[in-house]
Structures are given as C-alpha cells and as structure tokens.
Amino acid sequence: MKYHLSLISVAALALLSACNNNDAPEVVGGPADPMADKLANAAPVELPPMVKESHQYRCKDNSLIFVDFMSDDKTANLRTEKDGAPTKLTAAEAGKPFEGAGYKVEGSGKQITATLPGKSAVSCKG
Template identity: 65%
Template sequence: MKLYIPLLAAAPLMFLSACGQSEPEVVGGPADPLKDQLANASAVKLPPSVKNSRTYRCKDNSLIFVDFLSDDTTANLRLEKNGAPTKLVAAEAGKPYTAEGFEVDGSGPTINATVPGKSAQSCKA
C-alpha cells in the first residue's frame, strides 16, 4: 500500500510535464486576414448631420418643413410634418437646393420655395 501512494502522486506530474512547453500559448485567435486592406483603405466620410430644422409658412398659407444639413449643399423637404422627405441638392453652398420639381432658395428665416403644382412663393419661418 505504501508503494502505491508515491506512484499516484507522480502520475499527474508526468502528464503535466508532457504538455507542449516548446510552443507558446496563442491568445486571441488568428491574425486579422484583412489587416493590410484596412491599413490601406481610404478614410470613411460620414453622412452630414442636420444643421437646422425649420417650419415655414408660405404665402398660400401652406406649411413646408425643411432640414438643412451640415454639408451646406443638402436639404430634406417635407410637405407634411411626418411625410416622406425629398432630398434637395445645391450645386455649391449658397446656391438654391433643387430636385425634380422642387426648389428652395435660401436657408434663413425667409426662403423662396417651389413645389410641384405650385408657383414659386415666399415662405417665413
């Protein structure tokens, strides 16, 4: 019986010594396969944020809702408060925002707006 006790204690030590000590443990998984592509990728351009939202009352007593974006060349126009927006784009900052049948000239408290089926009219915030 006394002979078996040292053998039982030595058995786990033999198994531990047989572990692969020559190779380091890998933590975190394999290397990123897209590392080189990501390092050479161009910078990401974020979409413009809303710079100013205004509700305008026009000469014909109708309301239009315009969100002017931070790039100063894009605006979203809605004919109803929760309606679908129409994206208007200006050729450059300071020029009228246009889309098919729509035009908004200005971005301050007074604008000139044209919507399909109506002539151009002055609108105030």
C-alpha cells in the same frame, strides 16, 4: 517535528510550482487578417451630415413646408407634412439652391423661396 514541517512545506512548494505547466506554444500575433491591406489603403469614411437647423415655413399660398438644413450646407430635407416622408434636396455647393425630385429651395433662415412640383415659386417665411 520541525524537520518534518520544513520537508512538507518544500514538497508543497514543489507541487504548486508544477501547476499549469503547459507545453503548448503561445500565439502572440494571432491569425493574419485577410483584409489588413484593403483596410490600410481604404479611403477615409465620411459621416453623414447632421441637422443644423429645422424650420417650419408658411408660404404666400398659405401652405406649410418643413425644411431641415444639414451641417454640410449642401443638403436639406423637405417635408410637405409635419410627419411626412422627407425629400432629400442637394446643392452643387454651399450657398446655391437645394434641388431634387422636382423641388427647389432657395435661401435659408427666416425667409426662403420654394418651388414644389407642378407649382410656381412662392416666398415662405419661418
């Protein structure tokens, strides 16, 4: 009886070792990427600036403006209504006035000077 059990276990091991014996070649590297060279030589991606400070200003003419100063110190978004569409203003370099679409904002922080299209410059406090 012991002889039959050992033959059965040897036969079972032989059958199990034959499982999943696949002769198909294994692909190690995968297909070549047609854009690999372009991606390797591409310029680094610059993320858009995020909001650094948001201020609501009351101007001398009693109007309200809303300005979001961005983290790159060269971009600001100006809104003339709290939930209005923003107008993107840019500065040539950090510390220079933000301008765009007839708008101009000089300064940042608690006090600015704002010029709106068709109006003269006014002082505004936050």
